[in-house]
Amino acid sequence: MKANIFEIKHFAVHDGDGIRTTLFIKGCPLKCAWCHNPEGLSVKSELAFLSHKCINCGECVNVCNFNAHSILDGKHVYSRKTCMTCGDCVDVCPEDALKLYGITYSADELLPLLLKDKDFYKNSNGGVTISGGECLTQPDFCEKLLKSLKENDIHTAVDTCGFVNKNALDKVIPYTDVFLYDVKAIDNDVHIKCTGQSNKIILENLLYLDSKNCKIEIRYPYVPNYNDTEVDKIGEFLSKLKNVTKVKVLPYHNLAGSKYTSLDLKNTLPFVLPNDEQILHAKKVLSSYGLNVVD
Ligand code: SF4
Ligand code: SF4
Known part of the structure; x- marks a missing residue:
């Protein structure tokens, strides 16, 4: 069982706590207009x-x-x-x-590459994050790798868009210390406009993780003219959950344009960037729902 990996990022500091290594697995079921990792959309190299x-x-x-x-x-x-x-x-x-985006590895092949930075993880309360694309499109691979990491006492994070089969969550829950979970919109029409897919499964899975007492960090990518009207709805939805430890607002940026060109993909990146005031306002609104909003 192998996964197609498009990047292994060492010393990552934005994919969970501390210093981490982040694995990016190819293949994503969503088509977010603002995707800054278009090299992760296709499952193929x-x-x-x-x-x-x-x-x-x-x-x-x-x-x-x-x-x-x-x-x-x-x-x-x-x-x-x-x-x-x-x-x-x-x-x-x-x-x-x-x-080249996409080299296949088995979990056994990856483990030594991930363990070599073990001291950095320990000293910074970091660990390993599995991301994508959508890593849980390959649940058996993730389960095996996460299990091996836990056997080696490594902190684990799974970065997911949530548009996955519940069975995939069940496979990784026992070996995942924290879920980094994207919430793009509560309004279903807005979600479809943003990603091409309904958010029904995504919100159901978020509630499911919460019911299982999984630790959850929410990521809200803030994109003007797409999901900037969702702040209150997201705040209200999240305020009902018990296991959301942090919420991050991720300001949209358009730095990925050259990646689309280099891969002969249609560039779907929105034109309008958020300004500081909009991001500050979104953070304040989310905080007003009692959420722990962090940078
Ligand atoms: S162009 Fe494609 S097939 Fe030819 S050497 Fe490069 S990767 Fe291989
Ligand atoms: S022709 Fe262009 S792409 Fe090919 S090896 Fe030379 S610089 Fe690289």
């Missing part, structure tokens, strides 16, 4: 081509056995259709214009 870095040297042409690279009229051309995402061209590119 993908080669990113950063054309602005390419110097048309042709080194990649020489190593590709599938004719996915060519130089035409002195200019590099990449064919995504014929690429088999073997990754051979990445290492020969002198300008880092090629990047």
Whole structure:
């Protein structure tokens, strides 16, 4: 059983408490308009081509056995259709214009990579976070890895959008110290506009985790003209839960534009960014519901 990992981020400080290593697993059931990890949407491996870095040297042409690279009229051309995402061209590119998103690992292969920073976890009250994409689309892999981490006394976090089968939650609950849980909207129409999917399962799963006394940290991505009208509704919904220890407001940013281009994906990023006043107001409103709002 293997998972397709698009990034292993060491010394992460925004994915739970302390210093952590965060694993990003490919594949997500939602299509958030503001997604800043489009390389995590598809479950399949993908080669990113950063054309602005390419110097048309042709080194990649020489190593590709599938004719996915060519130089035409002195200019590099990449064919995504014929690429088999073997990754051979990445290492020969002198300008880092090629990047492979997606390498498969088993839990046993990952464990030593994660344990090597054990001292940093211990000294900072950190640990390991499994994220994505949506990591719980691969529940058996997550269960095995989380179990191994707990056997090694490592703090564990699962970062989820919640749009998953309840059985997947049941598999990881025994080995997860904290759930980092996205709440994008309470109004279902707003949620569909933001993500392409209903929030019914997401809210049901959040209530389920709460009923199981799981520790939950909420993430509210604040996106003007999408879900900025949801602050009060989110505050009211969360105020009824018993196990929400923290709430974070994540201001939308549009820094991922070049990733969409490099992957030949349609850029769906909203134009309007939140300002400081809007974020401050959202935090104040959430705090007024008795929630522990943190930066
Ligand atoms: S990843 Fe492999 S198949 Fe794809 S372009 Fe590079 S060398 Fe060719
Ligand atoms: S090796 Fe890199 S810089 Fe050279 S042509 Fe290929 S992508 Fe461009």
